[in-house]
Amino acid sequence: MNWTGWLLVFLQTCIFVVAAPLYAGWIKRVKARLQNRTPPPLLQPYRDLAKLVSKEIVLADTVSVIFRIAPYIVLGTSVLAVSIVPLIVLELPVTAMADAIVLVGLLALGRFFLALAGLDAGTVFGGMGASREMMVASLAEPAMLIVIFTLAMVASSTNLSTVITHTLVSPLALRPSMIFAFIALVMVGIAETGRIPIDNPATHLELTMIHEAMILEYTGRHLAMMEYAAQLKLLLYSVLIVNLFFPWGIALATAPAFLLIATVALFSKLAVLGAVLAAGETAVAKMRVFRVPTFLAMAFTVALVGMLSFIILEAG
Amino acid sequence: MMVVGQGILALLCLLLGVMPTTMIRALSGVTMSLTGEGLATATSHGWLWLTPIAPEVASYSPPLIMIGILGALGAWAAVYFLLRRRRISKPTIRREPWDCGFGSLQSNMQYTASAFAMPFKEVFRPLFRIHEEVRRQVNEQLPTQMQKLRYQIHIDDIMWPFFYQPFKGMITWSSRRVARIQTGRLRHYLAYSFVTLLLLLWLVS
Numbered sequence: 276m277n278w279t280g281w282l283l284v285f286l287q288t289c290i291f292v293v294a295a296p297l298y299a300g301w302i303k304r305v306k307a308r309l310q311n312r313t314p315p316p317l318l319q320p321y322r323d324l325a326k327l328v329s330k331e332i333v334l335a336d337t338v339s340v341i342f343r344i345a346p347y348i349v350l351g352t353s354v355l356a357v358s359i360v361p362l363i364v365l366e367l368p369v370t371a372m373a374d375a376i377v378l379v380g381l382l383a384l385g386r387f388f389l390a391l392a393g394l395d396a397g398t399v400f401g402g403m404g405a406s407r408e409m410m411v412a413s414l415a416e417p418a419m420l421i422v423i424f425t426l427a428m429v430a431s432s433t434n435l436s437t438v439i440t441h442t443l444v445s446p447l448a449l450r451p452s453m454i455f456a457f458i459a460l461v462m463v464g465i466a467e468t469g470r471i472p473i474d475n476p477a478t479h480l481e482l483t484m485i486h487e488a489m490i491l492e493y494t495g496r497h498l499a500m501m502e503y504a505a506q507l508k509l510l511l512y513s514v515l516i517v518n519l520f521f522p523w524g525i526a527l528a529t530a531p532a533f534l535l536i537a538t539v540a541l542f543s544k545l546a547v548l549g550a551v552l553a554a555g556e557t558a559v560a561k562m563r564v565f566r567v568p569t570f571l572a573m574a575f576t577v578a579l580v581g582m583l584s585f586i587i588l589e590a591g
Numbered sequence: 592m593m594v595v596g597q598g599i600l601a602l603l604c605l606l607l608g609v610m611p612t613t614m615i616r617a618l619s620g621v622t623m624s625l626t627g628e629g630l631a632t633a634t635s636h637g638w639l640w641l642t643p644i645a646p647e648v649a650s651y652s653p654p655l656i657m658i659g660i661l662g663a664l665g666a667w668a669a670v671y672f673l674l675r676r677r678r679i680s681k682p683t684i685r686r687e688p689w690d691c692g693f694g695s696l697q698s699n700m701q702y703t704a705s706a707f708a709m710p711f712k713e714v715f716r717p718l719f720r721i722h723e724e725v726r727r728q729v730n731e732q733l734p735t736q737m738q739k740l741r742y743q744i745h746i747d748d749i750m751w752p753f754f755y756q757p758f759k760g761m762i763t764w765s766s767r768r769v770a771r772i773q774t775g776r777l778r779h780y781l782a783y784s785f786v787t788l789l790l791l792l793w794l795v796s
Contacts, residue, residue, distance in 0.1 A: 335688035351663030402702020
């Protein structure tokens with residue numbers, strides 16, 4: 276039994292879990308600055324979560340037990356999903372256990388329960404949110420899988436650690452397949468985490484919301500868990516983008532110095548990505564819901580072009 | 592009894608998902624007898640690891656993932672158990688769901704299956720033949736006020752006429768032919784037997 280490995284998995288998951296609200300706070304802060312508003316403190320998301328946890332729960336009288344267990348399942352699968360993503364160190368026991376396809380599966384399991392919970396209360400908004408979420412998912416998931424297959428063809432492995440190692444050891448070159456996969460993953464990430472231009476996490480305007488519509492009936496700690504799961508998912512996609520395409524700095528060995536460098540590198544990369552995301556969200560307006568399929572079809576096409584450019588230009 | 596069939600399918604899904612190596616081994620007898628090939632590499636690392644090509648290329652351990660999911664649920668159960676003393680045992684407050692301030696919600700305001708599928712219908716419209724019919728009956732004095740609304744939808748699979756229909760036609764045609772053989776008189780069957788026996792005799796000799 277590889278105890279150091281499992282300890283590192285635990286440590287890594289803890290960093291993920293602790294840093295997720297911080298990352299959401301950072302994006303909010305940058306966005307507020309760009310929009311000439313007074314930014315909230317960096318730790319505001321933690322305070323919001325703490326406030327929600329301390330509040331009592333009010334349930335709709337139409338909900339069943341699914342509504343009550345869904346937050347636990349959604350947050351549980353999110354934590355499980357982040358535990359299999361290489362964050363600061365490669366070659367962990369979990370990466371052999373679960374590859375990128377399992378990651379997509381775990382997120383899908385969480386989303387299934389999220390949609391069920393949205394439908395459970397029987398209100399129109401929950402149903403609308405669930406329906407739209409499933410529409411987005413049904414188009415985003417194929418694009419995500421094509422991105423994974425492209426990366427798998429480049430590195431000839433679906434194991435996330437192996438893919439990152441391959442990028443690290445191969446000579447630095449501008450690969451068209453990687454550029455297309457990067458663009459597609461960014462587009463899928465935006466759609467999956469419900470950011471502008473697909474969904475607006477800050478809105479409660481009824482006709483435009485997707486994720487917020489599903490969790491509209493939640494209160495108290497249930498709502499905190501749902502929000503927390505969304506923050507974890509946002510950080511997960513950001514880490515995927517950062518580590519798959521710009522892995523430099525990630526620790527190849529488990530010496531403490533390497534881990535420290537990796538953590539610093541990761542946080543600076545995430546800070547840049549968060550700022551870029553905030554800038555993008557400031558510059559772009561939210562799309563109409565029925566433009567979203569076009570956006571995701573484009574992501575799918577870009578991913579497919581990446582795959583084809585690997586087969587035509589780089590393979591062999 | 593209605594759900595037994597679904598239950599069997601669900602159980603098979605669980606078996607295939609959680610114990611794929613065992614299932615692949617069990618099924619390899621079939622593939623061996625049909626094609627002479629099995630998936631030896633997929634199960635070569637023991638029952639715990641599914642390795643379709645090689646462990647470096649892709650590996651997956653469904654039982655361990657299952658343990659992970661159960662562990663996540665177990666963690667919540669532990670939290671619940673540990674906090675049971677500090678919990679103030681108050682019944683959870685139940686209120687009416689939010690109705691946007693328009694008065695009480697009724698069951699016919701619920702999201703229906705066709706409402707749920709509407710975005711999919713719009714997105715995948717080119718792949719299906721959708722016959723949609725909306726009949727509105729408005730108030731004569733006030734055209735904005737709807738009196739009656741009837742909505743009908745029927746979706747045809749576009750693959751049906753091009754792919755399944757020819758097969759279906761062929762099978763119907765051939766079974767008609769067979770049916771004609773099956774609905775003869777006694778002397779026809781005697782004639783068949785006679786011809787068959789003659790044929791057999793000719794083949795044997």
